[in-house]
Every structure is written in C-alpha cells, then in structure tokens.
Amino acid sequence: MTIETGVLQRYSEGAEAVQPELCCPVDYDRELLALLPQEIIDKDYGCGDPSRYVQKGDVVLDLGSGSGKICYMAAQLVGDSGKVIGVDMNDDMLNLARKYQVEMAVKIGSANVEFVKGQIQDLALDLAAMNQHLAENPIATAEDVIHLRAWQEKQRKESPLIADNSVDLVVSNCVLNLVHDSDKEQLIQEIFRVVKPGGRVAISDIVSDELVPPHLKADTHLWSGCISGALQEHEFLQAFVAAGFVAVAYDKWESQAWQVVEGIEFRSVTITATKPSSEPCLDKGHAVIYRGPFSKVYDDEGHVFYRGQRMAVCERSCKLLTSGAYADHFIGIAPVLEQSPQNWHHAPGALRPAAETKGAAHKADCASSGCC
Numbered sequence: 001m002t003i004e005t006g007v008l009q010r011y012s013e014g015a016e017a018v019q020p021e022l023c024c025p026v027d028y029d030r031e032l033l034a035l036l037p038q039e040i041i042d043k044d045y046g047c048g049d050p051s052r053y054v055q056k057g058d059v060v061l062d063l064g065s066g067s068g069k070i071c072y073m074a075a076q077l078v079g080d081s082g083k084v085i086g087v088d089m090n091d092d093m094l095n096l097a098r099k100y101q102v103e104m105a106v107k108i109g110s111a112n113v114e115f116v117k118g119q120i121q122d123l124a125l126d127l128a129a130m131n132q133h134l135a136e137n138p139i140a141t142a143e144d145v146i147h148l149r150a151w152q153e154k155q156r157k158e159s160p161l162i163a164d165n166s167v168d169l170v171v172s173n174c175v176l177n178l179v180h181d182s183d184k185e186q187l188i189q190e191i192f193r194v195v196k197p198g199g200r201v202a203i204s205d206i207v208s209d210e211l212v213p214p215h216l217k218a219d220t221h222l223w224s225g226c227i228s229g230a231l232q233e234h235e236f237l238q239a240f241v242a243a244g245f246v247a248v249a250y251d252k253w254e255s256q257a258w259q260v261v262e263g264i265e266f267r268s269v270t271i272t273a274t275k276p277s278s279e280p281c282l283d284k285g286h287a288v289i290y291r292g293p294f295s296k297v298y299d300d301e302g303h304v305f306y307r308g309q310r311m312a313v314c315e316r317s318c319k320l321l322t323s324g325a326y327a328d329h330f331i332g333i334a335p336v337l338e339q340s341p342q343n344w345h346h347a348p349g350a351l352r353p354a355a356e357t358k359g360a361a362h363k364a365d366c367a368s369s370g371c372c
C-alpha cells in the first residue's frame, strides 16, 4: 500500500462507519452545527474550526471536505451572495457530503454549496471529467498514457476545476498533512494560485514539534491517521511564506498535544495568511504606527516598523497592515490631503512627518482602518 492508496482506503472506511481514532476534540460553533444532520457531525475527522474565518459574501473553497461539515457551516455564513466549494478525491466521502445537499439547501434557504472531485495538490484537474474521459478512452497501452497526459494538460488550461484568483477564502480541516511530502510545495502553490489577490487562507491542521523521521513517515497507518505526514511547526508557516503569502501567523495553537509518538508531539493548529493585493504600491502620503510591545518588527518583505513612530507606507501596505493578523498591531493613518500618487521612492525605514498626517485619522469614513 502507498501513502495515497492508504489515505483513500482509510477515508472510504471513515465514510462508511465512524472511526473514533481519527477524531480530534474540537469546539465548534453550536449554532452552526444545529442545522447539520447527525451523520455529518459523527463522521467529523477535523482538528480545528476554520469556519470561524468565513465572512458574508465569500467564495469559500474547503480542501478535503470529507463529510461536508465545514462546507455546510460556511454555507450558513456566506449567505446568498457567497458560495462554498468542497473538494475531495474520495468518492465515498463525496457521496456522503452530497447525500444531504438538498436537505441542507432547504434548511439554509440557499443552494450555495457544491462538492467536486479533485486532488488538492492539483486543483486545476477535474477528476470527474477525467473519469468520463477514461470511460470513453480506456488506457491499454503506454501511448494511451501519453495521450492522457496531453488531455490533462489541455483540461487544466481550458477548463480548470478551480480557476486562478477565484476564491476569497481557502479553508481546510486536517487534510494538508495527508498529502505526500513530494506534493506539498505544489499544494501550497495551488492554494496561492486559486486565492484572489487580497484573499485569505485559514487552515487547521496537525504540526509536529520535531521533524518526523523516515521510519514514521513510511508507516502508512500513521500517515492516514493525520500524524506522520504533519509538517514541523516552523516548516508549516515557512511553506506559506515561500509560496508568496504575507501576514502568515498561528492564530490557534493547542497547548495540549493530540498524540505523542516516539516523543514527538503532534498538535492541532490553525494558520491564517493573506495573498498580497495586486494594487501597485503608490505613495499617497499614508503612515502606520506599530503599537508595540516590541521595540521594532520586520514584515516578510523586510520592511522595519519602529514602535510608536509614524512610518511612511504606500496605501496598499497601509490597508494590509491594518487587516488580518496584522490588524491588532498597527494604527493606520491617512494623509491630511491625499497626494497625487507617486511610485514608491522612500528609503527603508522612512518616517512620515506628523504634519502630513495630522488630523486625518479622525476622518469619519476612516474609522475602521484609518487607511482610506
């Protein structure tokens, strides 16, 4: 058995009957659970609650949607103007989630959830379309495999399962660790590809405190049980930074390990991250003040922010630093009079004179971020 076939088999069993070994205690929002069928609640193999990050109107993508629990919780939050897409590679899990689609649409008052078949490390490839193609073009020879690869390339390009820049929020609950190590970098690049510029990620998963040694990684039962495929706690964050995300942070961190294997602690965490906006960095006279408590901080682009100083930033950075994981740490200040936009020309660590921003933070329409 390989890692992938082990994962397929384990979650087919999990769709058929509850697997208590795969359950990790999670404190979900009871109001959102109230509408869910008991079978979906029982066949819960998550380790966190990324539904907490869903906003009204979001297009949400749930990676490894399983029984559909997080999708049906998110569907109650996005409303009619949003939508939720669950992707899973396992037909038994997809069938379980789809079994309740009509019932849930009636209860929620909106048919705003769909479940699609795909591998989360290859979100462009539509596996349902591939099954249909294979039914019409069975594989019998090596040449057939070459033709299949050409078909896959065309399908990814011309009708991707999940299009570029199409999702406001990517969520996932205890799935990234199940993807083969050799595919993990591509997986996170795929997440980056599908999120809209300025869009968000909220992922609950299992991390280890130390690197997992090869003999544990080779254990397919430990892997499919969400243990030995876990990334080490620093590697996990760095993988998102390397893909181009900013504001990458641990929002939740279970102090109590879920499992300890050969002295390695495996625990549940939730990370949040943002894809940078595509707006150009134009200087219109904005500033941010880092609140502290540290004397200075650096962001992932190497910008430094000194505690209590009005630091010159472009409008795009001002919006970014006053939202998401940064929001509690910065005060955004708009210019008194908006300057005509100029390409960014300040030296790193440049300050913004108070005279240029005085009074602007009190503009009524700047109340939330100060960056308007």
Ligand SMILES: C[S@@+](CC[C@H](N)C(=O)[O-])C[C@H]1O[C@@H](n2cnc3c(N)ncnc32)[C@H](O)[C@@H]1O
Residues within 6 Å of the ligand: 007, 008, 011, 043, 044, 045, 046, 047, 063, 064, 065, 066, 067, 068, 069, 070, 087, 088, 089, 090, 093, 118, 119, 120, 121, 172, 173, 174, 175, 178, 179, 226
């Ligand atoms: C641990 S369960 C989590 C299910 C669900 N997120 C929840 O909270 O209950 C993992 C799910 O991810 C799916 N899965 C695992 N690896 C996958 C992959 N590479 N691509 C798509 N789905 C995958 C499995 O089929 C299974 O439904």
